[in-house]
Amino acid sequence: MIYLIIFLFLNAKILNKVVATVDGEPIFLSELNSRARPIIEEYSKIVNPEELKKKEKDIKEEILNQMIEEKLLLQEAKRKGIRVSEREVDEGIAEIKSRFKSEKEYQEELKRQGLTPSKMRENIREQLMIIKLIDMEVKSKIENPTDKELEEFYKNNKEMMWEPEKVRVRHIFIKVSSTTPKEVARKKAIKILKLAKEGEDFSELARKYSDAPSKVNGGDLGFFARGEMTPEFEKVAFSLNVGEISDIVETENGFHIIKCIGKKAREKRSFEDVKEDLRSYIFRLRFEDSYNKYIRRLRDKAVIKINEDAIE
Structure with a gap:
């Protein structure tokens, strides 16, 4: 004792x-x-x-x-x-x-x-x-930025006014760990991919099998632009057509299966479209x-x- x-x-x-x-x-x-x-x-x-x-x-x-x-x-x-x-x-x-x-x-x-x-x-x-x-x-x-300051910022930062190309995907992630060695994880991913390709509901497969936090949303990662994901993941995600499912994608921490569910092309936003966003952005910078x-x-x-x- x-x-x-x-x-x-x-x-x-x-x-x-x-x-x-x-x-x-x-x-x-x-x-x-x-x-x-x-x-x-x-x-x-x-x-x-x-x-x-x-x-x-x-x-x-x-x-x-x-x-x-x-x-x-x-x-x-x-x-x-x-x-x-x-x-x-x-x-x-x-x-x-x-x-x-x-x-x-x-x-x-x-x-x-x-x-x-x-x-x-x-x-x-x-x-x-x-x-x-x-x-x-x-x-x-x-001080809140004036309309004149907003217009000046818009003119001087034209590249910022472009909405980048974006893609929206669901994914299933099988993590490699001490309890799930690489080859075991790969085989598991291959089995899940087969189910997805055969037409099983992708979001339900994600909820059931994925090791990523996004599993609660059926694997939905929302829209993202280039540079926001790991290069291997991003390259495949942007190459897919809407509705298309990838093959197995290997990254540093495991294996992914990706399904593209939406795309947005690059487009320029007008001053009126971005005016209030710019006001918030400049205020945030000042803050x-x-x-x-x-x-x-x-x-x-x-x-x-x-x-x-x-x-x-």
């Missing part, structure tokens, strides 16, 4: 190792791991174990940077006396719950992320404080620039220490 107590104590110390401090406030390894876990789990569905191992540190470093930013913003919100009411927190939780099919599904997601209802409530309160701060200190100070400058100012004023060894 004494060994078990010592083990649990040491394990707790490891999990609660400080990975960073922001003006003396700690960010713990357990918090970082909790935030990173769902993202790493999603990556594990589409990349092989070796690739996942390389990616894990990058994911954790990116999330830690986000957590440092959040800590800076929250500290600033508190300094400025920003408050969030219980009603606002209730509305925030209700909005998040509305994205789930049931209360049970919502509670399961909290559990998956290692969150208690009270911790979730605290997180919502802090996020709302940060949103109010950004609205007050950044967003409210940005991002202002936000980044604001964060840099907060970083410059703060004392930030990162324990690189703890992220390993």
